[in-house]
Amino acid sequence: MKIALLGYGKMGKMIEKIALSRNHEIVLTIDQDNLHELTAENLQKADAVIEFSMPATVLGNIKHCFNAGVPIVVGTTGWYDKLDEVKQQCAESDASLMYATNFSVGVNIFFHINRMLAKVMNNYPYYDVQVEEIHHMQKLDAPSGTAITIAEGIIDNLDSKKDWLNVLTTDDRADDQNPLPDQLLIESLRIDSVPGTHTVIYDSEVDTIEFKHTAHNRSGFALGAVLAAEWIQAKKGFYTVDAMFDFKS
Numbered sequence: 001m002k003i004a005l006l007g008y009g010k011m012g013k014m015i016e017k018i019a020l021s022r023n024h025e026i027v028l029t030i031d032q033d034n035l036h037e038l039t040a041e042n043l044q045k046a047d048a049v050i051e052f053s054m055p056a057t058v059l060g061n062i063k064h065c066f067n068a069g070v071p072i073v074v075g076t077t078g079w080y081d082k083l084d085e086v087k088q089q090c091a092e093s094d095a096s097l098m099y100a101t102n103f104s105v106g107v108n109i110f111f112h113i114n115r116m117l118a119k120v121m122n123n124y125p126y127y128d129v130q131v132e133e134i135h136h137m138q139k140l141d142a143p144s145g146t147a148i149t150i151a152e153g154i155i156d157n158l159d160s161k162k163d164w165l166n167v168l169t170t171d172d173r174a175d176d177q178n179p180l181p182d183q184l185l186i187e188s189l190r191i192d193s194v195p196g197t198h199t200v201i202y203d204s205e206v207d208t209i210e211f212k213h214t215a216h217n218r219s220g221f222a223l224g225a226v227l228a229a230e231w232i233q234a235k236k237g238f239y240t241v242d243a244m245f246d247f248k249s
């Protein structure tokens with residue numbers, strides 16, 4: 001299939017490599033140096049677009065794809081407060097979009113088990129829970145999209161947590177950054193070039209249970225995004241990556 005890449009940074013380049021290895025063709029790559037090439041005519045040369053740009057540019061890019069009538073896979077994080085708006089625009093435009101906070105198969109297995117574990121932990125209220133995410137220093141958003149999905153999976157299944165609170169530990173922690181008992185702490189750390197590490201920590205006075213996913217590189221994210229483009233090219237509608245996986249227990 002023919003693929004257009006909106007965002008040609010760390011992820012865009014890895015996606016190109018994986019897409020070529022699966023015999024796809026890259027017909028357009030966009031970064032800040034050639035934004036003038038981001039036209040409906042150029043987008044329509046592709047069967048699907050894969051978008052990994054920046055929180056500040058993703059919404060405009062989604063709109064371009066809806067207007068051009070080209071299915072879009074969105075990997076960019078940091079825009080989820082606009083989800084409902086985008087979902088409505090997608091329906092109004094009769095367009096196609098799949099998004100994921102994390103496209104890697106391993107993380108999606110992790111999401112599934114995280115929800116099951118949270119249900120189990122309702123029976124053991126003497127454990128408190130928190131989430132930790134570690135990423136590279138260039139990351140623009142905190143908490144990570146993946147950490148948000150993990151937190152939502154816990155809040156939806158563990159009665160003792162009602163919402164989440166993020167603390168970026170490079171900052172000095174202010175008084176109002178200590179979570180209330182019913183708030184789930186998401187601690188964000190930015191270290192060197194870490195591709196993405198997420199840990200769910202259940203802690204009691206006698207022991208600690210840690211459930212952890214470590215990405216060794218970006219190729220798992222990229223493969224998932226290419227699989228999503230293959231999946232969505234002939235479909236209409238607004239999808240999360242869950243549509244691609246079958247994790248029935």
Ligand SMILES: NC(=O)C1=CN([C@@H]2O[C@H](COP(=O)(O)OP(=O)(O)OC[C@H]3O[C@@H](n4cnc5c(N)ncnc54)[C@H](OP(=O)(O)O)[C@@H]3O)[C@@H](O)[C@H]2O)C=CC1
Nearest residue numbers: 007008009010011031032053057075076077101102103221
């Ligand atoms: N869902 C998932 O599985 C994953 C999501 N991500 C997310 O993907 C996003 C990108 O990550 P990453 O590749 O590491 O980031 P990079 O900073 O390496 O790349 C961002 C790219 O976007 C380009 N860009 C800037 N403005 C525009 C625009 N208007 N249209 C198109 N492209 C533009 C930049 O261009 P220039 O270089 O010229 O500035 C750059 O090439 C982040 O939000 C990250 O959180 C990352 C990994 C996995």
Ligand SMILES: O=C(O)C1=N[C@H](C(=O)O)C[C@H](O)C1
Nearest residue numbers: 077101102139144145146196
């Ligand atoms: O910015 C990154 O690099 C990553 N972003 C995604 C996120 O915010 O969860 C996914 C992955 O962890 C890498």
